[in-house]
Amino acid sequence: MRNISDVIEGYLKQVIELSERDHIEIKRSEVAEKFQCVPSQINYVINTRFTVDRGYLVESKRGGGGYIRIKRIRLHKKSDVLAEIIERLEQGATQSMAEDIVFRLLDEEIISKREAKLMLSAVDRSTLLLPLPLRDEVRSRILIAMLFSLKFQSNV
Template sequence: MRNISDVIEGYLKEVIELSDREHIEIKRSEVAQKFQCVPSQINYVINTRFTVDRGYIVESKRGGGGYIRIKRIRFHQKADFIAEIIERLKQGATQSMAEDIVFRLLDEEIISKREANLILSAVDRSTLLMPLPVRDEIRARILIAMLFTLKHQPNL
């Protein structure tokens, strides 16, 4: 069974896809009321499921007329998208950052579910049994190598 975070994430993604604008604006309290949860649950979903690594830009304005604006980052060429990820990885990659990148590659249909599972296994903290920050550097180098290979495939 899906948890409330998954349901809220699915709802927000559906609203984004159905929108004829480049972004959506929501009120945290209204979404919380719709799902009968506390507003901090909405914050949690937005902060963990709508990150730059997953392909979203989030802006917020606090106060009475406040809103949360969510915009999906779109690339015209998949190779450009991969190049942007490679550039971000040069600073290292945490476990959650790597997971977000893999989920986005899957969402953009650049990799299959099987490939996603293989990548996640290769960069998991239980596989890379090294101290930080070396582990994050090695994880990033593995991801960069895999992305470089994907970028130079003829179908991109």
């Protein structure tokens, strides 16, 4: 059974896909009411599931007429997606950042579910038994090598 965060994420993604604009604007309280949860649950979903590494931009306006705007970043070519991710990885990659990147690659249909599982296994903290910040640097280098392989061997 899916948890409430998965349900809210799925709902918001569906609204984004069905939107005729390049973004959606939501009121946190209205979404919380729809799912009968606290507004902080909506914040949690947005902060963890709609990150730049997963291909989203989020901005919010506080106050009475406040809203949260979620925009899906859509690059035209897969090679552009890979180049953008590689550039972000040059500063290192935390465990959650690596997971977000792999989920984005899966969502953008650049990798298969099998490839995603392999990538996640290779960069998991239990595999990279190194102290921080060395672990994040090694994780980043492994991901960059994988992405270069995808970019130049698949001609995407």
